[in-house]
Amino acid sequence: MVHLPSPQQLRYLLALAEHLHFGRAAAACAVTQSTLSAGVLALEQLLDAEILVRDGGKRVVFTALGEEMIARAREAMAALAAVAEAAAAARAPMSGPLRLGVIPTISPFLLPRLMPRLRATYPALRLYLREDTTERLLDRLGGGGLDAVLLALPCDCAGSETLPLARDPFVLALPPGHPLARHARVPVSSLASERLLLLEDGHCLRDQALAACGETGASHDAFAATSLHTLVQMVAGGLGVTLLPRLAVAGKVAAGAEIVLRDLDGVGAWRTLGLAWRPRAAREEDFRALAPLITAACEEGGD
Numbered sequence: 001m002v003h004l005p006s007p008q009q010l011r012y013l014l015a016l017a018e019h020l021h022f023g024r025a026a027a028a029c030a031v032t033q034s035t036l037s038a039g040v041l042a043l044e045q046l047l048d049a050e051i052l053v054r055d056g057g058k059r060v061v062f063t064a065l066g067e068e069m070i071a072r073a074r075e076a077m078a079a080l081a082a083v084a085e086a087a088a089a090a091r092a093p094m095s096g097p098l099r100l101g102v103i104p105t106i107s108p109f110l111l112p113r114l115m116p117r118l119r120a121t122y123p124a125l126r127l128y129l130r131e132d133t134t135e136r137l138l139d140r141l142g143g144g145g146l147d148a149v150l151l152a153l154p155c156d157c158a159g160s161e162t163l164p165l166a167r168d169p170f171v172l173a174l175p176p177g178h179p180l181a182r183h184a185r186v187p188v189s190s191l192a193s194e195r196l197l198l199l200e201d202g203h204c205l206r207d208q209a210l211a212a213c214g215e216t217g218a219s220h221d222a223f224a225a226t227s228l229h230t231l232v233q234m235v236a237g238g239l240g241v242t243l244l245p246r247l248a249v250a251g252k253v254a255a256g257a258e259i260v261l262r263d264l265d266g267v268g269a270w271r272t273l274g275l276a277w278r279p280r281a282a283r284e285e286d287f288r289a290l291a292p293l294i295t296a297a298c299e300e301g302g303d
Contacts, residue, residue: 005043005046005047005073005076007077007080008039009039009040009042009043009046010043010073010076011029011077012025012029012031012036012039012040012043013040013043013051013069013070013073014070014073014074014077014143014145015028015029015036016036016060017062017070018136018140020059020060021060022036022037022060040052047069049065049069050063050065050066051063051065051066051069052066073143074139074142074143074144075142077143077144077145078142078143078144078278080144081144081147082278082280082281082282094122094124094125094286094289095122095124095125096124096125096126097126097127097128098125098126098127098128098147098148098283098286099128099130099145099146099147099148100127100128100129100130100146100147100148100149100150101129101130101131101132101137101140101141101146101148101149101150101151102129102137102149102150102151103131103132103133103137103149103150103151103152103203103204104131104132104133104203104227105152105199105203105204105205105228105245105248106150106151106152106247106273107129107131107150108251109245109247109248109250109251110150110247110251110273110294110297110298111129112251113297113298113300114293114294114297115127117293117297118290118293121293130146133202133203133204134149134151134152134155134156134203134204135156135202137149137151138151138156138157138159138160138276141160141276141277141278142159142160142278144278147277147281147283147287148275148276148277148287148290149275149276149277150273150274150275150294151204151273151274151275151276152168152204152205152208152245152271152272152273152274153271153272153273153274154208154272155204155207157276159279160276160277160278160279161276161277161278161279161281161284162274162275162276163275163276163287163288163291164272164273164274165272165273165274165275165291165294165295165298166272166273166294166298167270167271167272167273168246168247168270168271168272168273168298169245169246169263169264169269169270170209170212170243170244170245170246170264170269170270170271171243171244171245171246171249171261171263171264172186172191172241172242172243172244172261172263172264173231173232173235173241173242173243173254173259173260173261174235174241174259174260174261174262175235175236175237175238175241175259175260176258176259178241178260180194180241180262181260181262183262184262184263185262185263185264185265186262186263186264186265187264187265188212188213188264188265188266188267188268188269189266191213191241194240194241195239195240195241196209196210196213196240196241196242196243197225197231197234197235197239197240197241197242198210198224198225198231198242199224199225199226199227199228199231200224200225200226201224205228205245205271208271209242209243211268212243212264212266212268212269212270213243228245228248228253229253231244232244232253232254232257232259233257235257235259236257236258236259243264244261245271247273247298249261273294273298275287275290275291275294
C-alpha cells in the first residue's frame with residue numbers, strides 16, 4: 001500500500017521552498033516553526049527519502065530529490081485546487097473568492113480603475129490580491145496559491161494559459177532641457193547614445209525595456225531602481241532617461257516630478273497586458289469574463 005502525503009505536508013514543503021526560511025515559511029502557513037519542521041520531517045519519513053540537506057548550516061538547501069518533490073507538490077496542489085474550483089464554478093459563476101496576482105508596475109495604476117468596475121458588475125465576487133514579481137506570482141499560480149495573474153507580456157509564462165488584453169505603449173521620460181525633448185515623438189533609434197535607467201532584476205519591465213531598445217545599443221546604468229517612482233526621480237536628477245508604461249503615466253507616476261514625457265516610436269515600443277491561469281482551469285470562463293473589464297480599465301484615461 002502506498003502512503004500518500006497530506007495536502008498540509010505539501011503546503012509546508014512549498015512554503016519552505018518559497019521562503020527558504022523555516023520561520024517565514026511557518027508564518028506564511030500560520031503555524032509554529034516547530035509544527036512546520038515536524039511536518040517536513042514527517043513527509044521525509046513517509047517517503048523514506050531526504051528532502052533537505054542536513055549539513056547546509058542555517059540555510060535551507062534541498063536535495064535533488066527534494067527539488068523534484070517541490071515540482072510535483074506544485075502539480076498536486078494545483079490539481080486539488082482544481083477540484084474545489086470546479087465545484088465552485090458549477091454552483092455560481094463569477095462568485096466567491098478569486099485570488100489574483102498583479103505585478104507592481106500594473107497594480108497601483110490599474111486597480112483603482114478596475115476595482116469599482118468589478119464591484120458593480122460582479123458583486124458576489126470576492127477578489128483577494130497579491131502583488132509580486134512575475135516569476136514569484138507564476139510560481140504561486142503553478143502551486144495553486146493563486147487563481148490567475150495579471151501581468152505584462154512577453155514573459156516566460158511556460159506552463160500557463162495566457163490571454164492578451166491591451167497594448168500599453170512606452171513613454172520616454174527625459175530630464176528637463178534634454179535635446180530629445182524637442183521632438184513630439186522620439187524614434188527608438190534615437191536612444192542609441194542615451195543612458196537607459198532600468199528597474200532591478202526580477203521585474204519584467206526591465207527585460208521589456210531592454211528588448212524595446214535592444215537594437216539601438218543604448219547603455220544602461222549598473223544601478224537599478226526598485227520602483228517606477230524611483231526611476232522618475234532618477235530621471236529628474238539628470239542621471240539618464242527611462243521608459244515608462246503609459247498606464248503608469250496616466251496613473252500619475254510622474255506627478256510633480258521635473259521631467260519631460262514624449263511618445264516613443266518604433267517596433268516593440270510597448271508591452272501587452274495579459275491574464276494568465278493554469279491550463280484546463282475549472283474557472284477559465286470566469287477569467288475570460290474578467291477580460292473585457294480589465295481591457296476597459298486599461299483604456300480608461302490612457303491618452
